[in-house]
Ligand SMILES: Nc1ncnc2c1ncn2[C@@H]1O[C@H](COP(=O)(O)OP(=O)(O)OP(=O)(O)O)[C@@H](O)[C@H]1O
């Protein structure tokens with residue numbers, strides 16, 4: 001992977017200057033003599049920067065160059081034998097791809113685990129029979145944290161990780177609080193081609209280090225931020241988010257939509273009426289240019305085709321790289337295997353900031369049969385315990401969940417808020433839920449430090465507009481209601497929110513206590 005004109009030692013030096021804190025040298029085909037020469041040259045560089053060097057698999061090479069440790073795979077020398085050969089002070093890391101392998105490695109005193117492969121890479125495919133993806137990484141990490149090891153476990157994820165998914169992988173793989181453990185993030189990420197094949201390894205490493213800081217310092221605290229401790233406090237915070245978008249002279253947040261062909265025009269108009277600026281573009285090649293310009297990205301899977309699916313993947317990749325909040329509307333997710341697989345992939349590989357769904361869609365995402373669907377519509381009275389359902393989904397996908405219905409429930413898994421605004425006529429027009437997704441996307445871009453509040457602002461705004469529209473004397477049914485809804489979104493004020501928002505905090509256990 002070394003480009004012509006530079007040496008491996010040059011690349012390693014540049015990567016360390018960018019922020020790499022540990023180096024592993026992996027060489028499967030070189031002669032032993034050539035490997036020794038390379039390892040010595042790289043070790044000189046890592047020693048100069050005070051960064052440990054680990055040799056993959058070859059304990060003899062590690063001993064010969066006095067490297068700081070080794071990394072061993074499941075088919076390499078057993079950990080106990082490696083420890084005997086290397087002595088107590090060297091670092092020994094182990095690749096693990098299942099909870100059992102993780103427990104075994106911890107119990108045998110591995111210093112750290114390389115968990116993966118997280119995603120397919122050019123050199124390794126994920127084992128289809130194993131847990132993989134960030135969710136698999138999380139399960140393996142949780143098994144490691146519960147294992148009885150003499151040293152505290154450290155771990156990194158490996159496999160297909162780069163600047164567009166690094167922050168997501170760290171947030172998504174964070175452990176839950178388990179008996180006897182604290183919630184813990186992985187200690188880092190192992191990266192090969194995103195640095196080695198980059199035009200500037202230093203810039204690539206610096207970008208990845210920035211993503212790691214973003215995950216720990218920005219994204220995770222924002223996800224779990226308190227919305228306020230009383231209804232009045234939360235309503236006032238929602239009104240502030242609303243005002244920040246509607247303030248005279250404020251720039252309209254650009255909302256990049258990939259949405260369905262049923263609602264595309266209504267969603268663009270709803271975005272405008274609420275104070276945003278819509279763009280509706282699904283071409284994959286354009287996403288890397290458009291998404292960085294947008295304040296948020298809305299992905300709605302209502303009417304699928306292969307080109308739009310490619311656009312969704314590209315857009316969410318760009319959103320990950322540029323820290324743009326994604327609102328995912330998994331329309332009719334339980335209806336077909338393609339929808340189920342697509343949403344699972346988007347949530348795991350890229351992640352959403354907010355999932356906006358009706359009760360039937362939330363049930364499908366939870367793998368529950370409690371709430372049936374009829375096409376795109378949720379059927380019946382919803383969940384017996386709706387707050388528990390949104391909390392559970394929020395904790396599962398590490399995102400805010402906004403579940404619509406007669407009462408809306410919005411949760412960041414640490415706090416759950418019920419919204420009792422809206423009107424039954426919303427369920428009589430197509431796309432009221434899709435427009436609620438657009439409303440969330442308008443405000444979530446303005447509430448980056450607290451996406452729970454952004455989601456609440458969107459839901460409250462569209463539901464108050466619906467109440468106002470339904471009260472108008474010129475509204476006689478779905479057709480006139482639909483037209484009036486746009487006028488009332490446009491006419492909505494901060495004072496309406498302060499006077500009329502009907503919200504309450506739902507008491508209940510935190511799913512992710514910190
Ligand atoms: N009976 C009701 N009373 C008050 N508000 C309602 C009622 N039904 C729906 N709403 C509101 O309508 C909006 C859309 O919610 P709904 O659950 O109907 O979406 P959906 O099923 O996804 O819609 P669609 O698929 O047509 O876009 C939400 O803002 C919700 O609060």
Ligand SMILES: Cc1ncsc1CCO
Pocket residue numbers: 260262263302303331376430431433434
């Ligand atoms: C009716 C319909 N079908 C696919 S998307 C959509 C819009 C409401 O969800």
